[in-house]
Amino acid sequence: MAVFIRYQLKSYIRSLKFIPPVTVFLGWVFILYAYKNVPILSSYAVSSIALYLTMAWIAMTIFTLEEESEKHILFLQLGSKRLFFVGKWLACFIVAFPLFLFAEFYSIVMRNFHGSLSGIHYGLSIYSHWMLAIFGIMVGTLFSATRFALKKYAWLGAVLVLVISLAYESLAEFGVWAKVVLWVFPPVLFVISYLSGGDTVSLGGHFWWDQAIVVGYGLIGGVLLVWLFLRKER
Template structure:
């Protein structure tokens, strides 16, 4: 597996497909912290949303690295199709680590925040970014590693999912009927809903319940993607 991951990282770097999403991410973060004394949580909320978009992009790029013939050879070497999927996910996680660290620590190093960081703020900042990265990986995998990847508008469909999930709060306000439809979309507001207002995080019952829901959503989503991937490759 380690050799496969190393091969994937080298292939991704050589393909230069990492340049557009990474450059856009760095540029966005630089612009976000161009001014000093910005609020902590709302700024991290914005960078988390950006990570959602970027990780979807990176995931789809990494899953489309291999030609079909090359993919079959790699799967035969790995012995199991699911190992190929997990190897791709691990590759994506390795790629996302420097982006995560940059998003968290750049504003701290440049002293851009108007307040001081606390353990709770650090914890929730890492949590929000990791969750939104995971959302991006799920969406990207759905539209690049399942039968939906063969559809003509896979990229547009992934953008649609992202836009609807980010607009879900406003959509539900139009009609409660949409609440029963939008639960299948990534529950972004169960994370960034607590990043509005003052720069403090209260670890209370609603936060814990929503966090459990979000983690459960991610686990169920990942589990459901496995048979969808295997079905595509069968």
């Protein structure tokens, strides 16, 4: 597995496909912290969204590195299609790690924040970045490694899911049926809503209930993605 992950990372770097998403992400963070004395949590909410969009992009490029013939050779070498899927995801997480570090600590090093960070600020920012990175990888996987990966509409479908998940609050106002349909999309708002109410945070029962939904969505979504991938590769 370690050899496969190294192979994936080398192939990804050599393909130069990382340049557009990483450049956009870095530019987004630079612009976000172009000024001093910015609020802590709302800034981290924006960089978390940037990581969400970027990781969907990166996951789609990582899952489409190989042609079909090369992919089947890798299945034989690994001895399991499931290991292939897990290796791809681990490669995505490794790529996400330096982006997370940059989003988390650039503003601290440059002293852009208004006020000092507390433990709850660190906890919420780390959690929000990683949860949205996971959701981004899930969206990218859905439209690059399953039967939803139609070449003509894969990118359009991914963008649609990303936009709808970010517009959850506005779309939910259309009524009960809209709320029911929106449960299909990543619960991004359940994560970042606690970062947009100011830098003084009190985490009550609603927070833990919402995060239980977020984690449950991630676990169920991950299992479904594995199942959809295996169905596609039968």
